[in-house]
Amino acid sequence: MRIALLALALPLAANEATEILQRNCYSCHSKSLQLSGLDLSSRQAALKGGNKGPALNLTDPAQSNLLKAVKHEKGLAPMPPANPLKPEQIAILESWIRSGATYPETSKQPQTPTWWSFIPPKPQSITSIDQYLDAKLTEQKLPKAPRASRATLIRRLYFDLTGLPPTAQQVAAFAADNNPKAYEQLVDKLLASPRYGEKWARHWLDLVRYSDTAGFELDSYVADAWRYRDYVIQAFNEDKPYNRFIQEQLAGDEYAPEDPIANTGTGFYCVGPNRDLFPDQADINRVETLTDFTDTTANVFLGLTAGCARCHDHKFDPISQKDYYRLQAVFAPAVKTKVALNRLSSLGWDVDENIREIKLREVGAQIRTIQDPCQKKTYDQKLARLTSEVQQAIKTPENERTPRQKELQTEYNSAVNVSDDEIRACLNPAETTKLHALERQLVNMFKGYREKPFACGVTDVGDYAPKTFVPSRGIATNVEATPGFFSALGGGDIPERSFERKTTGPIPMFPTTGRRHALAEWLTNPQHPLTSRVLVNRIWQYHFGRGIVATPSDYGRRGAAPSHPELLDHLATQFVKDGWSIKRLHRAILLTDAYQRDANPANPEVKKRDPENIYLSHFNRRRLTSDELRDSVLAATGRLNLKMFGRPIVAPLAKEEMYGMIGNPSSMWIVTTDTSEHTRRSIYLQQRRTFRVPMMEVFDAPEPMLSCSRREASTIAPQSLTLLNGSLVLEQSKAIAAEWVKQHATDDTLIDQAWRQVLSRQASTTESTKAKQFLATQTRNTNSREAAAAELARALLNLNEFLYVD
């Protein structure tokens, strides 16, 4: 789009002196903050000065407060407080004041980027990623680990691309494959697997703080959130170009208003926290929702921690508070809406629902007519059996009861409760027949009831867009922020009515502001300095365990510097050139030698010299994530149900596992009736914002309130308790043991089967011997071969070999 391209292609700022001021002084002394009353951002303001008088002295330049402060002369606080200016910079300022301290006229123009990540990546002359990495290793005098074994590689690839272990058969076949292209073919096969999307969608859902509920004390359902989850899985599986993926999520309703898939992408805005059901908190909710949109967008797509600028100019990064609200203004016209997934069936559903509502009102009235007399009769009978004092206490309205009456009421309340069974027993035959007819009617009404063919998305209120104001210390001001992008990234303003939605249907569409469309265009401009860098680095991090930029959502001054800057730029530019294809990027990374190295360093020295393995001399061993662990346990015992997509699954939990859940489990934890669904992949499990399944939580499933760019991998004792004593491993061990015992008359073949199934390999001779002894001992201990086999399964599922990927 025009404005965006223009913004990025602006010439360098003219004046060196004002650039020094801008980089070192404006964060505290410009229009928006004015510490000590001082604003240095215009000539007029600098001449006027602050609490300590004028900053500039044009008649005696050496006496200028500005110079005194940067020279750390007495009488003024030394400036800038953290990093003093260099002598040559001071000289520039001095000669600038001598020459009259003119400010460039183009002060309204976007600033010129200076920070590395704000400068667009340039294509690099890197022909081989390995050559580039190797050169760094040589420079650091770090020896490379050898190539990992085939068995290690296939396990690594399977977990990395599908989140599941390979079977013993697949491992053996791959190890025996003589084709030199075997590895490459495996990469391609796994990238094409539907399991790939399920694994990689999880990374994305972590980033966009996905949850099936809204959070807070009601933790109400975001009933259609899962449509967005399925959209993400599909997007990864079909390798949707990343630029399109961004466009659909931020503004699918504007890009392709009639395409239900693109509109489902805007579910991005629906799957975060909200207080939509708290009407008296509407004001707070609106502020928090806009903040969530702004911060999440900046975090996920720009890799910036813009949130700091919500209250004041960013202390470390060149994001002013005004800039923050310019971005927030982009989202101000967005409102949540339902997205019809299919014109006909969505329409049909709405019509049915409309009739159903009217019918239900009538059914409710009929139920009351039939039951109320019996309800009252039974109640009166029960009440009459109590003493007159108790009767009086119960009859007295709640607010008028004496303390004694309150006690009596509490004590005897249940004695007058009328149960459903009692009502039914009291009904006469005619009433009973009527009630049965109603029941039949109700059942029929819901016979075809299924998920509604709608997703949650956003639309835009167009000309009704509310204005956005910049607050000061939490209080609204009348300083308006017009929609636009971060100045430091060369961002321009978004003109009013810059865009019109294209539709083909007979109904003209509501005109939108096009702000989100403009944002998506700006982000997906091939020259954008951050979009491609941030994404390629995320993918790199998910493969290697550490990003080239180790802070994957912070590319600001507090973030980590890239360990391999040229490689980052190479990957970023190549990614755009490759049509923003994430699968091609995977391929380029996975085919490197670096990725295929053994997880053990070449020698112990390496760990001392490069403890964080920044230079990738060996592979980073990693623990399975909570999702992978649960899926692997189910896969190992053959119980994993690979059905894809659909409404969230709720597997039963023991009472003690639900401890602390907000609300009543009968409403908050509605268990899926079909038990075969309980062993679906973890990505399909209901994810509440206020409650994580303990087994997942203990293995570091992230808190779905804020964007999570990297999961922790802690090592704590409760994890061992969970694996050893928790229900998942225990139940699965028992189930699989029953099968083993049935299939295998001898321990030898049972052990062989156990190793193959759980560890995807043959047992060694020593292991077999140990396992045999173990089975014998445990059979003695438990008086049951099956229980002994279950213990063997439990032990194997607890092994580090099972839990870690080399």
Place this chain on the structure above:
Amino acid sequence: MSINPLSRRQLLTRAGKGFGAIAASHLLQAAGNNPLAAKPSHEPTKVKSIIYLFMHGGVSHVDTWDPKPELTRLSGQTIPASFVQGLKTSRIDFTKAIMRGSPWEFKHHGQSGIEVSSLFPHMARHVDDMAVVRSCYGDAFDHAPAMYLRSTGTQLPGRPSLGSWAVYGLGSENQNLPAFVVMSDGAMKCGPQGYGAGYLPALYQGTVFRGGEHPILDLATPNGISPKTQRTTLDLIQDLDQNHLQSRAGDDVLEARLASYELAFRMQSTAPEAVDFNSESAATKKLYGIGEPLTDDFGRKCLLARRLVERGVRFIQLYSGSHLGDDWDGAHGDLTGSHNKMAKKSDQPIAGLLADLKGRGLLDSTLVVWSSEFGRTPLAEGKNGRDHHPYAFPMWFAGGGVKGGRVYGSTDEFGLRPQENPVDSHDTNATILRLMGMDHLKLTYFYQGRDMRLTDVHGEREFTRFLRGA
């Protein structure tokens, strides 16, 4: 009973000897990497543990710790609109509701003469050990946001709680028990995020102690599996893991995981011992109200809190009340009923806890804090109710070097807003951290480009000096 604390090295070495399968050196190494190892505090302090008593649902301040005779005098009248300008809460309209005086009587107690209502006859006997703060305030009038605000410093869930910060800063004195223990009646309006670790690593999260012999989830050996069977299985795991480790020498994480199985195994014996009250005398149990129908439950929690303090647990959070009907929030429709009941349930146990800690010489090293998410409106809701009131409410501190018998801050004559020394959750959290030897400005965690603090950029009205008697 006094427990002679073993040094970690001794403990691990001894423990290591018990298990042939794993060398003690692994345990030691694992301990070196242990983020929960005890750490020196920023400043010297005697305080080792904190017991945070949280009253779930909102306790009325004007009926407990903050007497308002003026409110009683004008009871039944509406309040001038200028007094309540800008005040907003969940159900009532401040400009229309009438004032309601407290139905409870206030009396002076102790040498200090601090006034306490007749709701808390037991706690009232300990006022000389308490510093009562009457001028707390917040800005969230719904339960969950207000609870998050109190414990994490923001209204939004998903940020680290005070307990997590404390454990992050100080580590734990006992590696065989969780460092941060939570006890509640189950469902709370804040959910687990009220004691969550937020963006801190998950290991700093509060561990819920449920009732029963095995208080921690998955702590007990599963039903039908004998200790012998369990040990045999554990030995096979360790044997095979050792073998796995041999070809991966020098991987600390794998070693730490091996050690974590032994720690887990030890926890299996330590935790049941901690929750076993058999060694407690009848007199002690009586002190806490154990055995009495109303006080038994919270009494047990309070006694367990003392036992955990003795065992070096750093942070113990107790909740009185739950989401499922039985809490202070019953005051919406029934102020007298809800408050009489909830006070009866917690008053004696808390007083018992203070007396017991003091009697055992543990009060100096244990900070006891009493708080709620907000107060209740001095104005009436319905015929016998009070609504949520986040604009003024009290809390108290005892033990942990706090000089008792004093009152900090005050509210206006109707209990609507703080008058002197207003303190928000940042100020109180900064104070609690300081009492534990931590500087809230230095206790930071780098996240999303910032050195995050529990107190964000606030906490400047910390009042530790007052509490210490300065």
